[in-house]
Amino acid sequence: MLAAGFLLAGLVGLAGWRSRALTPGGALGATLIGGLVFGFGGLVWAGALILFFVSSSLLSRLTNARKAQATAALGKTGPRDFAQTLANGGVALLMALAVGFWGHDSSWYPYLTLAYFGSLAAAAADTWATELGMLSGRQPRLITNGQPTQPGVSGGVTAAGLAASLAGGAFMGLMIFSLIQAASLLTTGQWFWQDRFLLLVLPLAGFVGSLADSFLGATLQRLYYCERCQMAAEQAIHSCGHPTRVIRGFSWMNNDAVNFLAACAGALAAILLSLPVLLS
Numbered sequence: 001m002l003a004a005g006f007l008l009a010g011l012v013g014l015a016g017w018r019s020r021a022l023t024p025g026g027a028l029g030a031t032l033i034g035g036l037v038f039g040f041g042g043l044v045w046a047g048a049l050i051l052f053f054v055s056s057s058l059l060s061r062l063t064n065a066r067k068a069q070a071t072a073a074l075g076k077t078g079p080r081d082f083a084q085t086l087a088n089g090g091v092a093l094l095m096a097l098a099v100g101f102w103g104h105d106s107s108w109y110p111y112l113t114l115a116y117f118g119s120l121a122a123a124a125a126d127t128w129a130t131e132l133g134m135l136s137g138r139q140p141r142l143i144t145n146g147q148p149t150q151p152g153v154s155g156g157v158t159a160a161g162l163a164a165s166l167a168g169g170a171f172m173g174l175m176i177f178s179l180i181q182a183a184s185l186l187t188t189g190q191w192f193w194q195d196r197f198l199l200l201v202l203p204l205a206g207f208v209g210s211l212a213d214s215f216l217g218a219t220l221q222r223l224y225y226c227e228r229c230q231m232a233a234e235q236a237i238h239s240c241g242h243p244t245r246v247i248r249g250f251s252w253m254n255n256d257a258v259n260f261l262a263a264c265a266g267a268l269a270a271i272l273l274s275l276p277v278l279l280s
Helices: 002-018 024-041 043-074 082-102 109-133 159-188 193-219 255-278
Strands: 223-226 231-233 245-248
Touching: 002 024, 002 043, 024 043, 024 082, 043 082, 043 109, 043 159, 082 109, 082 255, 109 159, 109 193, 109 255, 159 193, 193 255
Parallel strands: none
Antiparallel strands: 223 231, 223 245
């Protein structure tokens, strides 16, 4: 299973690199995560990961032209690299390793599965909110105090972006539920309706993860300011080549760290929201 997983993940990573959705390092990260997810988690886990990657890449490609200027100025442009891949898929990787250690028959398995699905829902919700929210035409406002902020700056939200985050989580919930039904029909010949609670839990978990991303982006994430361009930036040297100054946040809290913690929030939310079902 591991060998087949790494082969499949390698092909997906290669396709991502050839389509310029991933850097070579990003393709390596996708192969590492995908191989372990398929090998330890199985087909449903692998299918969910592929659907997240493909849908997010297509969405980014469709909206890239209209948001390129804002993201380039902030340092958010270009294909995903190794760190960005791990930031979005790190929780999924950890859950796959945990399943490999404890096994599918462990009492921990339902919780690990929910955490895995929740992390993907959060990553999808954040991606959809970022990609579609920046196209709304309305000025974003900081999630903490409602003050207007520069488009593309972490922590800024719009009504369209919030709606898109719910849609992203709902998309993953529907796709994951469909994958579970397909797997059940192929293996048992029967539907598996018991998991229909995922259709509600995963959109909410994704939304929680997206809100966590915005909150951390507005409070703890390192943000810089370029005096020459009079613009916010997320790197010490602005895209214009001029040094920037720090205006908030911790040095270790970059966009990748925020994305990882948001995925953790989505994973935890999926577990907590599912407790009434798990304990019944």
